Amino acid sequence: MEETKENIGGHIHPLTRTMDEIVRIFAELGFEISLGPEIETEHYNFDALNVPKDHPARDMQDTFWIKGVKETVLRTHTSPVQIRYMENHEPPLRIVVPGKVFRYEATDATHETQFHQVEGLVVGEDVTMAGLNGTLESFFKKLFGENIKMRMRPSFFPFVEPGVEIDISCFLCKGEGCNVCKRSGWIEVMGGGMVHPNVLHASGIDPRKYSGFAFGMGVDRLVMTKYGIEDVRLLYAGDLRLVNQF
Numbered sequence: 001m002e003e004t005k006e007n008i009g010g011h012i013h014p015l016t017r018t019m020d021e022i023v024r025i026f027a028e029l030g031f032e033i034s035l036g037p038e039i040e041t042e043h044y045n046f047d048a049l050n051v052p053k054d055h056p057a058r059d060m061q062d063t064f065w066i067k068g069v070k071e072t073v074l075r076t077h078t079s080p081v082q083i084r085y086m087e088n089h090e091p092p093l094r095i096v097v098p099g100k101v102f103r104y105e106a107t108d109a110t111h112e113t114q115f116h117q118v119e120g121l122v123v124g125e126d127v128t129m130a131g132l133n134g135t136l137e138s139f140f141k142k143l144f145g146e147n148i149k150m151r152m153r154p155s156f157f158p159f160v161e162p163g164v165e166i167d168i169s170c171f172l173c174k175g176e177g178c179n180v181c182k183r184s185g186w187i188e189v190m191g192g193g194m195v196h197p198n199v200l201h202a203s204g205i206d207p208r209k210y211s212g213f214a215f216g217m218g219v220d221r222l223v224m225t226k227y228g229i230e231d232v233r234l235l236y237a238g239d240l241r242l243v244n245q246f
Contacts, residue, residue: 011240011243011244011245011246013235013243013246014227014235014243014246015116015219015220015223015235017246018223019098019116019118019219022096022143022217022219023096023118025142025143026096026118026120026139029138030094031094032094032095032096033096033097033098034082034097035081035098035099036078036080036081037075037080038075038100038101038102039073039074039075041072041073042071042072042073043071044080044084045063045073045075045076045077045079045080048083048199048202049079049083049158049199050196050198050199050202051158051159052158062104064102064103064104064113074101075101076101076102076103077117077119077216078097078099078118078216079119079159079214081119082119082121083202085121086123086200086203086204086205087203091123091124091125091210092122092125093123093124093212096120096121097118097121098116098117098118098219100115100117101115101116102114103115107233109231110221112220112233112236114236115218115220115232116218117218117219118216118219120214120215121195121213122212123210124212125209126211127211127212127213129213131213132192132193132213133150133152135213135215136190136215144168147174148168148169148171149168149175150166150167150168151167151168152164152165152166152167153165153166153167155193157191157193159195159199159214160192160196160213160214161193161196161197162194163191163192163193164191164193165188166188166191166215167187167188168186168187168189169186170187171187171226172228180225189221190215190216191215192213192214193213194213195211195212195213195214220232229242
């Protein structure tokens, strides 16, 4: 009797699937993809991004410092790639930076020591907050559909001024209110703002002539919300029962 072999197709991890989709959308919007090292110097990870010397993010409790290598860290965000890119390219610039980042923190259902980010940067003459708003509205409509709504709230980040938090209407309850959005109808998905003049100057770009906007999102949280995954640690557990659902 002949044995029959079941054809088992491969499955794309939800993180990979979402990262690829995000990058594809920004490529359609005219962005170039830029990558950089996961091991960074203190200069690129903090100093050039206008992060003060006494900022809590520099503490041993929040950052993985490389033992035996002076002033070297596992990058805590993908923003250093933006600095490196600006140092080597003249405006106008339009890039997105996907990649893995690291934070020294206790792990639980919503926190991991590693996670994925996608950050974006636009620099040129007469770049404004209106451009940021229009770019992100186009992105979210392509990712979640034409009915998605977006709003900005004032916030603070050292590398932008002014800074904003960006929320989208909950794509699960359509803004009506549910457990995922904590009955608010909105989900916080990213931060952004106008690039601080100090950051442009540190990268060799004249802030009197050029302006820019930047934004960044945590992809892991987005994946959890989109697919109803309750524990971020499941994304890194290597459990095929999760991956086979996609």
